Every structure is written in C-alpha cells, then in structure tokens.
Amino acid sequence: MPKLFVKNGNVIDVASDTIYQASILIEGERIAKIYTSPDQMPFSENGIPTINAAGKWILPGLIDMHVHIKESYAPLFVAAGVTTVRNTGGNVLELMNLIEAPGNAPTPRVYSADRIIDGPPGLWGETSPWNINIDEPSAARAEVIRQVEAGADLIKVYGWLSREVMEAVVDEAKKHRKEVSCDLIHSTSVNAIDAAKIGVKWNEHASGIIQAMYPEWNMKADKDVWEKVNWLEPEREKITEVCSQLSELGVILCPTMVLYDQMDHLPNHWEPERNSFTNNSLDAQWENLSQRKDALKRTGIQSTLNKAIAKIYFELGGTVVAGTDTPAGVWTYPGMALHRELELLVEAGFSEIDALRAATLFAAQAMGRPELGVIKEEALADIVLLNSNPLDTIRNTQDIDLVIKGGRAFSQEELFDSVPTEEEARAAYEKFLKSFQDGVYAR
Structure with missing residues (x-):
C-alpha cells in the first residue's frame, strides 16, 4: 500500500x-x-x-456544495484545493468518468444529481439530457425512479414545478432514501417554506425566501413590486420570521453568494490572482452572458439580502454550507469561486473558522460523509x-x-496540465450525447 x-x-x-x-x-x-x-x-x-x-x-480538502461540473475543467477544482463537489444538476451518465474515478485521481470526488426536474415550459427550455419538464405526478415518480437507477445521489427540482408534482417527487425520492434539493429563484407559486413543508431538504441560492418575505414578489413581478423590497437594507424581522420556520424544518441552506455578487458587481467582477482557473469555452460563455447586463443586475441586486439571510439563518442554528453554482452566472471560476464564497461569508459576518466549516466540516456532515471535511x-x-x-x-x-x-x-501546475484539451472535451461530450440518445441511462 x-x-x-x-x-x-x-x-x-x-x-x-x-x-x-x-x-x-x-x-x-x-x-x-x-x-x-x-x-x-x-x-x-x-x-x-x-x-x-x-x-x-x-x-x-474543501467541498463546493453547488456546482455543475464537466470533465473539461474538473482538475481546476482540485488545483484550488476543492477535492469534493456536490453537482446539483446535470447528467450522471455524462459524469460517470468523474464519479467512478479512483480516489487519488486529479479530479474532485463527485456527489451528483441527475437532470433537473422542472415544470413546463421549463426555465432551461425543452426536455434535454440535463433537464426534464413534467406536469403529471405519475411522470415525476417515473423520472425519480429512472434517476435513482441511473445512480443519482440526490434529486433536484426547479421553481416552475407545480406543488402537486413537487410533492410527488419528494414522496417518491423518500421511498428510495434520496433527498431533494430546490432552486426556487424563478418560482411564482412555491416559496421556500412551502417547499420545506413538502419535504425538500436542501435550499439552493437561499431561493424562495424572498417570495416568502414578500408574497407579491417574484422575478416576473412589476417594477413597483420590486421597489417594495428592501434590497440594500434587509429587514431583519422578516428574514428571521421565515428563517426560523426553515430552521425548525431542518432545511440546509446553500446561499451561493458569489453567484449574486459577481452579477451585482459587473463590470468590476472579482477575479483570482492567477488566470489559470478557466478555459476558452468558459471565458466565451461568461463573456456572452455578461452582455445581458440588465438581466444579470436584476438577479445581482439580491446579493446584500442573500448575505443577510445566510448570516441570520446561521445565527438561528440553521446549517449553512458553501457553494458557488460554478460555472453558472458570470466568472464563477472553477475551484477559485469557492474561495471568493469564503470571503463573502466572512463579509456577511461569519468568523473565519465558521466560513471554513461551511466548506469542510458542515458540508461533509450535511452530506452524511464523516470521512470528508x-x-x-x-x-x-x-x-x-x-x-x-x-x-x-x-x-x-x-x-x-x-x-x-x-x-x-x-502541485497546481500538475493539475493545470491534466485539464483535457478542447478536442478531448468535445470527443467526450459527443460520446455522452450518443450514449444518452441510445437510451443508456443506468450504471
């Protein structure tokens, strides 16, 4: 040995x-x-x-509790000291090489959801290998079973899912001992408290909390409704009222502060000191998205409120873990975005040790992985x-x-050198698509 x-x-x-x-x-x-x-x-x-x-x-080793990883940049996480990731939406077939890699591989350990379960018409468009739009409880149950058989570690739901279908997802997931995670940023009918009462264990982005604080508000609301929300001077009493209920229900909160912060600070976004934590495809993706400045600012304005929610939730005894949503939004650098998340936790009022715990001890405990963190x-x-x-x-x-x-x-240089070439990444992507289209779902 x-x-x-x-x-x-x-x-x-x-x-x-x-x-x-x-x-x-x-x-x-x-x-x-x-x-x-x-x-x-x-x-x-x-x-x-x-x-x-x-x-x-x-x-x-650090744990990023909210990513959407691809083989093409996986070694960059390890180069930043991120040795485990929780992939909160994607396709386990596409990630099988990472999931089944040896423990000493130059890629992070991957704990993963399969494709996102959303309601029609779907925030990310039509059903694909990475998302599925469902409006019938029976279809939702069938998809949960398929994902479990494919090897999913958790189930992910989105905010356009109806309450009835979300209930079916959670109920079926429990039968298979799988926890459910939610992204309710764009939800108009289910808020964070609703989801928690249904049995959704994980709240990503501190989403649906603003809807619970301000019932008239959602991302599609009129300008006058947006103006009623105290974005820059968070109302502690309202936050506490909602967070107290979520804490009592045992919800685990992953605020992904860096996601909001990068959008809020455009064009002066945060960058790591080394420019090695990216690649051409990610740069092109972020540069293209950054042109939609008004839409990004509309999400980024939630940054101050998001940080206040995370701090108050932690003060109330709730579990807060560190995640980034890499590579979503703009310039969420693989691995290094988690270091920015730690900075933002401290800016929000967490001590250095509690920020570290959110990316180590607390993260591992939340996943039920005592051998990590x-x-x-x-x-x-x-x-x-x-x-x-x-x-x-x-x-x-x-x-x-x-x-x-x-x-x-x-060394970091060794890890940078292990990043696949664009040709290798493209070949792996095309192989996955063919396998998925041929109906190869299970391990």
Missing part, C-alpha cells in the same frame, strides 16, 4: 477551532496516523515519501497545504502550496 508522510505542519482542526503541530502518515487513500510528537513515531521515515510541511497550514485518523487523505494561516484572514485559503487528494500529492 503506498504511503506518504506529511511532516511538522500546523494542522487546523475545524471541529475544535484549534491549531496544533503534527505529522500525518497516509496509507493508501486514508490518514493512518497523526503524530503530535516525534517521540510517538515508531517508524523510520526512510523509504517513505515525505513532504516537509514546516511553516505550512494543513486544511481539510476533517483531518483525523481514518478520514480520507484529502488535504490542502497553505503557505499562510487562513484564520488570520480568510483570503489565505488561496495561498496554496500543495494539494493531496486520496493520498496523492499534486
């Missing part, structure tokens, strides 16, 4: 909010032993590959070595020295 020794680093224990010096023995894909004193080590380092982590900070014995050896202490300033999460995924150490 391959071994790796990480020596004399400053381990950040996200569970206890402490930092201690230790050395970590990795065997295979897992942390075998943590030594807090040289006297504890009953072995010689000779023959074991060793990383000198003196002066470095050791953080669990922590540095402890028997945990998966997904580790980020930082040059600076992120508890001093959250921006230090971006100061990455090395990433270890499943016990294998990677």
Whole structure:
C-alpha cells in the first residue's frame, strides 16, 4: 500500500477551532496516523515519501456544495484545493468518468444529481439530457425512479414545478432514501417554506425566501413590486420570521453568494490572482452572458439580502454550507469561486473558522460523509497545504502550496496540465450525447 508522510505542519482542526503541530502518515487513500510528537513515531521515515510541511497550514480538502461540473475543467477544482463537489444538476451518465474515478485521481470526488426536474415550459427550455419538464405526478415518480437507477445521489427540482408534482417527487425520492434539493429563484407559486413543508431538504441560492418575505414578489413581478423590497437594507424581522420556520424544518441552506455578487458587481467582477482557473469555452460563455447586463443586475441586486439571510439563518442554528453554482452566472471560476464564497461569508459576518466549516466540516456532515471535511485518523487523505494561516484572514485559503487528494500529492501546475484539451472535451461530450440518445441511462 503506498504511503506518504506529511511532516511538522500546523494542522487546523475545524471541529475544535484549534491549531496544533503534527505529522500525518497516509496509507493508501486514508490518514493512518497523526503524530503530535516525534517521540510517538515508531517508524523510520526512510523509504517513505515525505513532504516537509514546516511553516505550512494543513486544511481539510474543501467541498463546493453547488456546482455543475464537466470533465473539461474538473482538475481546476482540485488545483484550488476543492477535492469534493456536490453537482446539483446535470447528467450522471455524462459524469460517470468523474464519479467512478479512483480516489487519488486529479479530479474532485463527485456527489451528483441527475437532470433537473422542472415544470413546463421549463426555465432551461425543452426536455434535454440535463433537464426534464413534467406536469403529471405519475411522470415525476417515473423520472425519480429512472434517476435513482441511473445512480443519482440526490434529486433536484426547479421553481416552475407545480406543488402537486413537487410533492410527488419528494414522496417518491423518500421511498428510495434520496433527498431533494430546490432552486426556487424563478418560482411564482412555491416559496421556500412551502417547499420545506413538502419535504425538500436542501435550499439552493437561499431561493424562495424572498417570495416568502414578500408574497407579491417574484422575478416576473412589476417594477413597483420590486421597489417594495428592501434590497440594500434587509429587514431583519422578516428574514428571521421565515428563517426560523426553515430552521425548525431542518432545511440546509446553500446561499451561493458569489453567484449574486459577481452579477451585482459587473463590470468590476472579482477575479483570482492567477488566470489559470478557466478555459476558452468558459471565458466565451461568461463573456456572452455578461452582455445581458440588465438581466444579470436584476438577479445581482439580491446579493446584500442573500448575505443577510445566510448570516441570520446561521445565527438561528440553521446549517449553512458553501457553494458557488460554478460555472453558472458570470466568472464563477472553477475551484477559485469557492474561495471568493469564503470571503463573502466572512463579509456577511461569519468568523473565519465558521466560513471554513461551511466548506469542510458542515458540508461533509450535511452530506452524511464523516470521512470528508476533517483531518483525523481514518478520514480520507484529502488535504490542502497553505503557505499562510487562513484564520488570520480568510483570503489565505488561496495561498496554496500543495494539494493531496486520496493520498496523492499534486502541485497546481500538475493539475493545470491534466485539464483535457478542447478536442478531448468535445470527443467526450459527443460520446455522452450518443450514449444518452441510445437510451443508456443506468450504471
């Protein structure tokens, strides 16, 4: 079994909010032993590959809890220290290479939904490999069963789904022990409280909360209704009233602040210091979308309210996890957008350690994956070595020295080099489309 020794680093224990010096023995894909004193080590380092982590900070691999990943840019997540992603809409057949990749592959672990279940005519158009429009409960149940058989880890519903059909989705998902996630940004009939009472466990983008606070408002509302919403001075009492109910119902909130923030700040959007976290197709996609400035600003105006909702929900004891919606919206850089999300959590009033927990410990717990998001014995050896202490300033999460995924150490340059070429990405895409059209749905 391959071994790796990480020596004399400053381990950040996200569970206890402490930092201690230790050395970590990795065997295979897992942390075998943590030594807090040289006297504890009953072995010689000779023959074991060793990383000198003196002066470095050791953080669990980060988890982006809301992405729409593709093979064409998957290694960029790991290059940013994001070793696990929760894919909240796509197609599990398209992602099978990532889902079934070895634990030490240069791509993140993928926990994934299949195609989005929406109501007609569908926010994203006609039914496709990535979305399906349904208006009958029986059809919704059949689609849930198909997705479970295909290998979906969760079910995703959109805001144009009717209440009756959403109820059918949740009921069928429960039979198969699958949780349901919702995006209600564009909903006109089901708000966040409605969805939670139906049994939807995950709320993406803090969506449907504004509709619950201001029942007349939705994305299609008239200008005078929009003007009644306090976008820049959030009404704490209204937020608390809604969030208290969601917390009591056990909803997990993924606010995706960076999605709103990037749109709100156009044309002066945030960028990472390195320009390696993108590719030509993503740049073209974002550049094209950025021309629709008025529409983007219409969504981006929700940014301040979104941050207030996340902070109040956390204060009330609700679970808040960090996600980005990469590559949706504009310039949501794979991997690096999560670092911006951490900054925005701190701007919203979270402490540095709680921001980190939202992308490690809390995220792993919410997914029921105790082997992720922590540095402890028997945990998966997904580790980020930082040059600076992120508890001093959250921006230090971006100061990455090395990433270890499943016990294998990677430099950022190695990960950038492992990004598929455009030709390879196109070939994989065309192979998937043919397989889907031929009716190959299940694992």
